Amino acid sequence: GGYTLPSDLSTVMYVELVSPDGKVAKRELIKIEEGRGQGTLTFEDVDKSTGTYQLRAYTKWGLNFGESYAFKKPIQILNPDGSTGIASKSEEFDLQFFPESGHLVNELSTTLAFKSIGEDGLGHNIEGTIYSENGQPVTDFS
Numbered sequence: 001g002g003y004t005l006p007s008d009l010s011t012v013m014y015v016e017l018v019s020p021d022g023k024v025a026k027r028e029l030i031k032i033e034e035g036r037g038q039g040t041l042t043f044e045d046v047d048k049s050t051g052t053y054q055l056r057a058y059t060k061w062g063l064n065f066g067e068s069y070a071f072k073k074p075i076q077i078l079n080p081d082g083s084t085g086i087a088s089k090s091e092e093f094d095l096q097f098f099p100e101s102g103h104l105v106n107e108l109s110t111t112l113a114f115k116s117i118g119e120d121g122l123g124h125n126i127e128g129t130i131y132s133e134n135g136q137p138v139t140d141f142s
Helices: none
Strands: 011-018 023-032 049-059 071-077 095-097 112-118 128-131 137-141
Touching: none
Parallel strands: none
Antiparallel strands: 011 023, 011 049, 049 071, 095 112, 128 137
16 A cells, blocks of 8 residues: 555454465454554464465455555465474563564565563564575575
8 A cells, every 4th residue: 555654543453364375264353542452462262384475464445455555574474283393391481573664564575673571571482484485495594
């Protein structure tokens, strides 16, 4: 869409995980206040198989202007059986990404910062890899 500023015209954002065959595998409703909302989309109860899924977010109001107003991002799900070859710790982390401009805009490159907060409320050092929609490594981060 042409406008990327927050709006108070919608109070609910729909966030969906769309399977490779085009079916909505998971949908969450996020409350919007003053043009902003936050929430969590978990995948434990989703019947997953390896493939390229799409993360889609939209408001009913935004769809009045066409499908291009919906946020869409392809994501690759690998190893659906849970085996990653990496030993996991029992501690959970809150991983947050922050676009340099304050907004992620579809099809525009941006610089992202991130922070990882552990269950103890403190920052933790982490490292990982970002993959393209084709499953190719794009960049490492730490």
